[in-house]
Amino acid sequence: MAGKIKKKHRGLRFLCGLILFLIALSVIGTVFLLRRNVTATFTPVDYAESNETLANPYTGWYHTYEYEISDETSFDTSTVDYALVLDNSTRLCLVRINLKNYAAGAISDHGLADIRAILSTWAATDKQMILRFCYDTTGDNSISEPSDLTTVYRHMEQVSDIINDYAAHIYQLQGIFVGAQGETLSSPSLTDATLADLTDYYASLTDKSLYLGLHDAGQYLQAIGQTSVPPTLFTSDKTLFYRLGLFNDSLTSALSNAEAEATSAIAYFAPCGGSVAADPSLADAATAIQMLQARHISYLNAEQTESTLTSWKSQTYTSSDAYNGLTLYDYMTTHLGYRYVLRDAALSFNTWKNESGSLTLSIENVGFSVSYMPYDVCLLMRNQDTEEMITLPLDTDNRSWNPQETTTLKQSLALRDYDKGTYSLYLLVQNPSSGEVIKLGNTMPLTSNGYMIGSLVIE
Known part of the structure; x- marks a missing residue:
C-alpha cells in the first residue's frame, strides 16, 4: 500500500512539474512572441531635386583680392570689409599677395606683419582662401622675380609659419611663387628640376592638410617624379601625391587624350579650378558643360574672360531635369564642385526573420567634382513624444561620392531596442571643422537637425 502511495505522489509531482514547465514555456513564448512581433513602418518625404x-x-x-606688400604701405582692413559687401554669396576667395618689393632679399618684419593681418582678416569671414604668393600681377615676372631661387626658398620659409597658423581657413596654396602672375608658367627660373624642388619644399613647410596647385597634369607629374597619376587614396596625412591639385588661368576645351585622363584622375583627390578662357567653343552649352564635367572643376574665377561668362549668362539651359530654364551661368553655379541629392530611402525589416532593421539611402553627387574635405554623415532619430534623439554615424567617406554616381548607404536600426512610437528621421551632413551643415540639392527644408527624410513608426 505504501508503495502505491509513493508512486501516486511521484505522479502528482511530475504532473505539477509538467504543468509549471508548460506555464513557464508559455510565458517565455509569449514574451518572445511579443518581442519578435515588432512592426516598423517608414514613410519617406518627397525627395524632389532643387x-x-x-x-x-x-x-x-x-573673386580675386590683390595685395602688394611694401615697407612704405600698410594693409587696410577696411578693404576686405568693402569686398565682402560686394560679394557676400561666394564661399571662396583668391588672395594674391605680391612680394616683388622683396625680390632682392628677405621679407621685412613689417611685410610679414602685413601678410599676417591679411590672412587674419580673411579668416574672420565665412570664406575659404585660395592663397597665391607671386612677384608679378601683370605678366612682367621676368623682371620682377628674384634673380636667385635662394630668395624664393627663403620667402617660402618666412611665410610658412603664418600660413600654418591660418591653415583652417585656407583651402589651396596656388603656385610656387614664380611665374607670370604667380601661375607656374613663363618663368626663367622654372625647369623640370626646379619646379619639382620648389613644390616639394613648399609642401614640406606647410600643413599637410592644405592642398597645393600647379598649372596642369604635366607639371603635376614633373613635381611627383612619376609618369602616371597614382590611384585615388583618402588619408588625413596626405603625401605630396595627394595634396597637389591643378589651377589653370586659361581653361579651354582642348586637351590631348592623355592629358585629359591625367587631369580627371588628379581631380578625384585634389581640387582643380581656374579661369575659363575666351574660347569661342565654350559658348556652346554642351561643350562647356562637358569640359567642366570631364575635368571635375570645383571652382572658377567670376571675373576673368567676360566674353565667355557673358555668353553663359545670356543662354538658357534646356533639359528635362530640375535645372531646366536656368541660365547656363546659373547651371554652372549649381554644379561647380559637389552637390548631393538624396534620391531614395527605404526600410527593410521582417519581424520574424531580422534582429534589426536596415535603412538604405541612395545619394547622387550631381556636381562636377567630389568634395575634398571629409564630412560627418549621420542619421538622427527624434522620438516625437519624448524628444529623445538617437544619433547614428553612417559608415561612409563622402570624398568617395563620385560625380555623376549614386552612392548607397546602409544603416542598421536596432528597432527592438527602441521605445515604441513615432520617430522623425533626419540626414545630417556636417563639416566637423566648422560645424556648418552641408546643404543638399533637394527641396526639403533644412532644419537644425539636418534634413527630415521621413517618419518611422515602431509598434
Missing part, C-alpha cells in the same frame, strides 16, 4: 544655389563651402565662383 535647382537652388547652395553656396556650400569649398566650391563655386571666387
Whole structure:
C-alpha cells in the first residue's frame, strides 16, 4: 500500500512539474512572441531635386583680392570689409599677395606683419582662401622675380609659419611663387628640376592638410617624379601625391587624350579650378558643360574672360531635369564642385526573420567634382513624444561620392531596442571643422537637425 502511495505522489509531482514547465514555456513564448512581433513602418518625404544655389563651402565662383606688400604701405582692413559687401554669396576667395618689393632679399618684419593681418582678416569671414604668393600681377615676372631661387626658398620659409597658423581657413596654396602672375608658367627660373624642388619644399613647410596647385597634369607629374597619376587614396596625412591639385588661368576645351585622363584622375583627390578662357567653343552649352564635367572643376574665377561668362549668362539651359530654364551661368553655379541629392530611402525589416532593421539611402553627387574635405554623415532619430534623439554615424567617406554616381548607404536600426512610437528621421551632413551643415540639392527644408527624410513608426 505504501508503495502505491509513493508512486501516486511521484505522479502528482511530475504532473505539477509538467504543468509549471508548460506555464513557464508559455510565458517565455509569449514574451518572445511579443518581442519578435515588432512592426516598423517608414514613410519617406518627397525627395524632389532643387535647382537652388547652395553656396556650400569649398566650391563655386571666387573673386580675386590683390595685395602688394611694401615697407612704405600698410594693409587696410577696411578693404576686405568693402569686398565682402560686394560679394557676400561666394564661399571662396583668391588672395594674391605680391612680394616683388622683396625680390632682392628677405621679407621685412613689417611685410610679414602685413601678410599676417591679411590672412587674419580673411579668416574672420565665412570664406575659404585660395592663397597665391607671386612677384608679378601683370605678366612682367621676368623682371620682377628674384634673380636667385635662394630668395624664393627663403620667402617660402618666412611665410610658412603664418600660413600654418591660418591653415583652417585656407583651402589651396596656388603656385610656387614664380611665374607670370604667380601661375607656374613663363618663368626663367622654372625647369623640370626646379619646379619639382620648389613644390616639394613648399609642401614640406606647410600643413599637410592644405592642398597645393600647379598649372596642369604635366607639371603635376614633373613635381611627383612619376609618369602616371597614382590611384585615388583618402588619408588625413596626405603625401605630396595627394595634396597637389591643378589651377589653370586659361581653361579651354582642348586637351590631348592623355592629358585629359591625367587631369580627371588628379581631380578625384585634389581640387582643380581656374579661369575659363575666351574660347569661342565654350559658348556652346554642351561643350562647356562637358569640359567642366570631364575635368571635375570645383571652382572658377567670376571675373576673368567676360566674353565667355557673358555668353553663359545670356543662354538658357534646356533639359528635362530640375535645372531646366536656368541660365547656363546659373547651371554652372549649381554644379561647380559637389552637390548631393538624396534620391531614395527605404526600410527593410521582417519581424520574424531580422534582429534589426536596415535603412538604405541612395545619394547622387550631381556636381562636377567630389568634395575634398571629409564630412560627418549621420542619421538622427527624434522620438516625437519624448524628444529623445538617437544619433547614428553612417559608415561612409563622402570624398568617395563620385560625380555623376549614386552612392548607397546602409544603416542598421536596432528597432527592438527602441521605445515604441513615432520617430522623425533626419540626414545630417556636417563639416566637423566648422560645424556648418552641408546643404543638399533637394527641396526639403533644412532644419537644425539636418534634413527630415521621413517618419518611422515602431509598434
